[in-house]
Amino acid sequence: MYPNPPSDRPQRRLLALGLSHQTAPVALREKVAFAADRHAQSLHALLRRPGVEEAALVSTCNRTEIYCCVAAGAEGEPARWLAETHGLDGETLRQCLYQHEDAAAVRHLFRVAIGLDSLVLGEPQILGQVKDAWQLAHDAGGLRTGLDRLFQHGFAVAKRVRTDTGIGAHPVSVAFAGVRLAQQVFTDIREATVLLIGAGETIELAARHLVELKARRLLVANRTLENAQTLASRIGGYALSLDDLRKHLPEADIVISATAAREPILYRADLAHALRVRRHRPMFVLDLAVPRDIAEDVATLEDVFLYTVDDLDQVIEDNLRSRREAAQQAEAIVDLQVEHFLGWWRAADRQGLIRTIRAHAERERDAVLARAEQMIAQGKPPEDALRYLANTLTNKLLHAPSASLRAAAQRGDVELFRAAEQLFAGAEPAAEDSAELSTDKAPHEPQHPQETRRTG
Missing domain, CATH: 3.40.50.720 (NAD(P)-binding Rossmann-like Domain)
Incomplete structure (x- = not known):
């Protein structure tokens, strides 16, 4: 049997949470800052929390943020860890804490790296600080494919914004x-x-x-x-x-x-x-x-x-005005790049299903191939073994989707048929294949050459 179809809920969630100059006074920001000499230790502690698969910490004078990939259902774990680590009352922290998920988390990292979320609009220092955070997380083993790809994409977006807009071209202090x-x-x-x-x-x-x-x-x-x-x-x-x-x-x-x-x-x-x-x-x-x-x-x-x-x-006001105009262009680039990254993320989140389907098909192939080889070893004609291999494997692989489509037809599920048309575009079945698909049973192993020819 094929694996059950995936639910709409992602198996993993991207999170960006923390506090900054926009949400918390300096007295609180000081309390949640991570000392450089304890950065790796803090990351390891966070990665030991239930459901936290990847993590990176950004800690500057203006912000402390956690970027992480967590299993579905563990979305609250990083915030609890942050409060416990710094000995803070959870409610006090929640009043100043922001938490973004999935698309909003991607957008937030891109905006931070560009300087759109900075005290000084478009300031370039924050990109270096985000790169430092990525390097520290990489060295501490906190990154795997998902979060690493997110940061790398963020760096590329920041570079493009600074190349294509004037957001960093004018002094503002x-x-x-x-x-x-x-x-x-x-x-x-x-x-x-x-x-x-x-x-x-x-x-x-x-x-x-x-x-x-x-x-x-x-x-x-x-x-x-x-x-x-x-x-x-x-x-x-x-x-x-x-x-x-x-x-x-x-x-x-x-x-x-x-x-x-x-x-x-x-x-x-x-x-x-x-x-x-x-x-x-x-x-x-x-x-x-x-x-x-x-x-x-x-x-x-x-x-x-x-x-x-x-x-x-x-001079400063003129340059700020210029940066604000450039920031509008930067936001448009961010919108486009968020969608590009999410396309990759959604596909990556379904790789488990694809691997399961492929493994299932390979198991069926190996089993049928072994039986066909056994038939040849027993003296049956090779063409009989080939017909058995082709017919049996085709029916085994298409039995489950055929049954699902018949059930969808009975309940009027048009969407599933449209999805199947996209999935199997260009795969028009031959007449004999259509006849074969009308049965739910896989063909029996042929007993006589004449029977094989009749059913082939």
Whole structure:
């Protein structure tokens, strides 16, 4: 007999669940974050939960997410594990937790990888973080075909979106906008010495962009030398205290400042002196502080290009508008690619049925072939054995579907007939085959050649 037809319910479910800056405050996000040195251990613990077949963890400052493949009926297991692992009340976590299944889970991963779900629309760092999560899950044995294929598809979608749209083409943060503006002034920023004043988040973000652009030399000046040294060590720069600022100022082609000082740190006289030492080679000065770090009258110096945060506001808004337009194009690409992946997933989810049908057919073939070989060994004519083989195997393989179609005809099941027409398209039976299919019984082994010829 053939296996029973599959139900409409999938045997496995794809899940994406977690919390992010959109659903949970930082105090809760901190509690559910996974430390890098315990990532593999956490994955192994999750994979030991009932019904969890594959899993990957994405943990950043803005989100903690679980992507997994679970057996049908185990959809609630990852969320329970997350609460238990971090010692959280289930109800408290549920208030901030989102859980997407199947198509929605696929869509969510694609949007995360592209940056459509990020605090800064289209920011590129999240793709690297998702790739890191995939690599960690791969190394920990948390991925098999389904989830691995999902992540790989997500990376391809993100690459296509960044190639086909402008979602990543424009700066959207103050620091990024300022660095890009500096890049316009200095056509080759790789030849520039950059002086960063401050050691807070804005300066660190600007420093990261400068490192990506391969700025030739980075100087970090801060009131607390230890903080300057910490940042300088991360970016491969040189630390100095504010007391040494004026001595090193002439070395700087680009100055970016963002401190919490209440009074200016650099005055017109400081920049004028630096220009004389530089023989009036131009300086790009970006003041991102509020209140300002650079005295207002510095702008009157002929060879200083001074910009403040107000000068960047319109640039940022224009670029955000451009990214929002690109995001609409990205969503259309996501819609199409979700359907492509789900087509593969549905087919993969039915592979068990296909393998069962093939195994059944191969067992029937082997049994009938063995009997035909036995007939030849007993001295029966080879043509009799071949007819027995062909007739018996045909009837054994088609008995169950023929019976199902007759039953469908009796109950008026038109859909099954339409499905059968698609499945057996182009397989018009010959007249003698139609006669053979009218019986439910497989032919008996022939006893005499004459009988065989009559029934053949």
